[in-house]
Amino acid sequence: MYALEINNLRKTYKNGVEALKGISLKVEEGDFFALLGPNGAGKSTLIGIISSLVNATSGETLVFGTSVQKDRSKAMAQIGLVPQELNFNQFEKPMEIVVNQAGYYGIPREIALDRAEKYLKQLDLWDKAEKISRTLSGGMKRRLMIARAMVNEPRLLILDEPTAGVDIEIRRSMWEFVKDINNHGTTVILTTHYLEEAESLCRNIAIIDHGEIIKNTDMRSLLATLDVETFVLDLREAIVDCPAVDGIDIVVRDDRTLEASIPKQKSLNTLFAELERQGIHVLSMRNKANRLEELFMKLVDRGAAQGVEAA
Amino acid sequence: MSENLHWVGYKTIVRKEITRILRIWGQTIVPPAITMTLYFIIFGELIGRRIGEMGGFTYMQYIVPGLIIMSVITNSYGNMVSSFFGAKFGKHIEELLISPLPNWVILAGYVTGALTRGLMVGGVVMAVSLLFTPIEVQHPLVMLTVLLLTAIVFSLAGLINAIFAQKFDDIAIIPTFVLAPLTYLGGVFYSIALLPAFWQKVSVVNPILYMVNGFRYGMLGVSDVSLVATYGVIIIAGAVLFTGCMILLHKGTGLRT
Numbered sequence: 039m040y041a042l043e044i045n046n047l048r049k050t051y052k053n054g055v056e057a058l059k060g061i062s063l064k065v066e067e068g069d070f071f072a073l074l075g076p077n078g079a080g081k082s083t084l085i086g087i088i089s090s091l092v093n094a095t096s097g098e099t100l101v102f103g104t105s106v107q108k109d110r111s112k113a114m115a116q117i118g119l120v121p122q123e124l125n126f127n128q129f130e131k132p133m134e135i136v137v138n139q140a141g142y143y144g145i146p147r148e149i150a151l152d153r154a155e156k157y158l159k160q161l162d163l164w165d166k167a168e169k170i171s172r173t174l175s176g177g178m179k180r181r182l183m184i185a186r187a188m189v190n191e192p193r194l195l196i197l198d199e200p201t202a203g204v205d206i207e208i209r210r211s212m213w214e215f216v217k218d219i220n221n222h223g224t225t226v227i228l229t230t231h232y233l234e235e236a237e238s239l240c241r242n243i244a245i246i247d248h249g250e251i252i253k254n255t256d257m258r259s260l261l262a263t264l265d266v267e268t269f270v271l272d273l274r275e276a277i278v279d280c281p282a283v284d285g286i287d288i289v290v291r292d293d294r295t296l297e298a299s300i301p302k303q304k305s306l307n308t309l310f311a312e313l314e315r316q317g318i319h320v321l322s323m324r325n326k327a328n329r330l331e332e333l334f335m336k337l338v339d340r341g342a343a344q345g346v347e348a349a
Numbered sequence: 350m351s352e353n354l355h356w357v358g359y360k361t362i363v364r365k366e367i368t369r370i371l372r373i374w375g376q377t378i379v380p381p382a383i384t385m386t387l388y389f390i391i392f393g394e395l396i397g398r399r400i401g402e403m404g405g406f407t408y409m410q411y412i413v414p415g416l417i418i419m420s421v422i423t424n425s426y427g428n429m430v431s432s433f434f435g436a437k438f439g440k441h442i443e444e445l446l447i448s449p450l451p452n453w454v455i456l457a458g459y460v461t462g463a464l465t466r467g468l469m470v471g472g473v474v475m476a477v478s479l480l481f482t483p484i485e486v487q488h489p490l491v492m493l494t495v496l497l498l499t500a501i502v503f504s505l506a507g508l509i510n511a512i513f514a515q516k517f518d519d520i521a522i523i524p525t526f527v528l529a530p531l532t533y534l535g536g537v538f539y540s541i542a543l544l545p546a547f548w549q550k551v552s553v554v555n556p557i558l559y560m561v562n563g564f565r566y567g568m569l570g571v572s573d574v575s576l577v578a579t580y581g582v583i584i585i586a587g588a589v590l591f592t593g594c595m596i597l598l599h600k601g602t603g604l605r606t
Contacts, residue, residue: 051606089447092606111449115354119447125440134368141361142448144354186444 039103041067041194041225042088047097049083049249057083059249060097065242067102067193070220071227072240072257076338080249081229082122085198089119101194115143118192120183122199122229128172132163135171136186143190150189157185160215177208184212194225202231213239237261237330247338260333268326271296274319283312297326358450359458366432366462370469377428377466378473381420385474388416389481392538404540404571413478414565415537418499420474422532422557423524425467425500429507430520433459437511442604452598456508456591463504464497471496484568491576492567498583499560503528505590512594512603531557536565541573556582 042065049058057080065071075081086092088099090110099106101113126135133154140150158164161181166174171182180200187195197216201209213235220226230236236243243260245253253260276293286309287299298309313320370377389409397408404411436442445455478484486492506523514520535557541549552558553574563579566572572579598604 086606090605091443091446093601111354111451114447115449117447121443123440125443127436127439127441129372134365138361138365139444139448141364142358142445142450144357144449146353146357147361 039067040064040100041069041102042227043098043100043103044084044088045098045100047084047087047099048095049080049087049092050095057249058087058094058097061246061249061251063244063251063254065225065227067225068220068223069225069242070217070240071225072236072243073227073229073246074233074236074243074334075229075246079246079338081246082198083249084246085119085121085196085227085229088196089117090114115190116193118187118190118195120180120187120195120197120200122202124179124183126171126179126182126186128170130171131168132158132171132174132182132185133167135182136189139186140189145190153189153191154185157188161185162211177204180204181208181212184215188219192224194227195219197226197228197230199229199231201235209235233330233334245334245337253337257330261330263333265302266299267302268297268299269323270326271298271313271320272322274321277318281313281316281318283309354449355451355454358448358454359461362445362455362458363461363465366428366459367465369432370428370462370466377424378469381424381470382473382477385416385420386477388412389478393481404569406569406571407482409482410484410569411540411565412538413475413482413484414568415535415561417471417474417478417568418496418561418564419532419537421467421471421496421500422503422560423528424470425463426503426507426510426524426528428466429459429463429504430511430514430524432462433508433511434514434517434520437514437604438517446604452595456505456594456598459508460501460504463507464500467500467503468496471500486568487570488567490567492564495560495563495567495579495583498580498587499564502560502583502587502590505587505594508594509590509597512597514603531555532561534558536561536573556586559583 042063044061044063046060046062047058048056048060050056061080061084073081073084083092087094088101088106090106090113094107099113102116104113104116106113130138136154136158137147137150140153141147145153154167155164158167161184163178163181163185166178171179174182184197184200195216201212204212209232216226216228217239228236228240237257240257242256243253244251270291273294273296277290278293280288280290281296282288283298285301285304289297291297300306300309310320393409393412397412400408402408433442510520510523534552535555536552541552541558544552559574559579559582562572562574563576563583566576566579
């Protein structure tokens, strides 16, 4: 049985915008699944339909075999949602918010209080449990939404850009938490702007654009399709002319920095040997962009000049 | 499981609503108490003394039931519309919409919250009224049932307003332009027997007239309309509004896109 199975899902809004054009998708139980796409691609509509906040025009959404359209209550009991926008009452306290959410899933108050304590502690919010939520920092508010989504211990956790605007330290601790949940069997679907995170966390991926799935595969196979990687090289001495290396495109960014685009079949040793021969010494090297970003940009047919923006 | 889900979910919504009412007691409980005290002083004491008797009671006694039910109507409606629209505006209504709770549990929870505020304020107004005049309740069961059913009717009406409201201005339109005129013209301050024949006929299409008079019958034993008509109007209004609420929640109007 799949954690999520979507068949020929369509959504046309009242204003005529066709947000989803008959997409189909399967997410295995226990998967850590990335759902990526540019802004306006249809991801939020898709998540809205899965979580029943958006009514599908046609098609079917099954959560662990239960149709969201036919048996909403049973399907929803298995989902936890961390939405893109803050959607809790900012005048309530974190403890109230999490315990109330448990109540909406039929979890008795005594159990809800224990679970709220558990997840608020795990997400480093226990000392803020009785503060008014409005006074929490942006990162704390995001973590509060994760604690709230976890209180019913869902089998499927959907994270819609959960780390937007969160500093790197908190972001990493959030990912550790979500990885741990996934390791304990919860299926996770993630949308994010940070593609390096999708690359390191997710095993499978779907890319959606203009309301259609343009790629749906496992992360390893997708990354294997990358035929050229671009590296930034920092040089020890300034150079005047751009060095030429057979089969490798090199661009001078400034007199001490080069960008080299290397086809997959070429060895990096070739580049270094040739630069060495020309008297150019490389101090350090890094990827120009994350590999998934490069693929993503190719797939959604947007030039690098437009900048990278995913999810 | 589903019985537990429904009952726990219902209790959670009610608890949340009552916590909200008590958290902002300065906005929910105190203002109606002050307003009604002023009504008792100005209309009951100062003007009432010159008016004399009405329906066999002092004017102060005559307006007490009307002012209590007026508070219940205004506060049941107001609580529902402000709480539900607030949740919609702040998006935290999504906490409920993504939960497994069926619509009727959500509706029951919110109605109970609104009803509770109506009864709390009604109780405060009644306590204030006892400072001005003694009241001997004639038909407690009628008084209680009319009070409860009226509060339910206006809670349901408040939900429909909240569902269609797009901005905060929209939640003030109905109370200002519909509810207040109907309440004032619903016999809170007078018996419709005082009106010319034409206006008496106009008054009988006002549903609030039946609620005010039904409640007055419960408290004082006098009414301008029959008890059957009172219950009939309240039950029909309640059934129509409940059906409307359920249809709107099922379709997700204003809530799900």
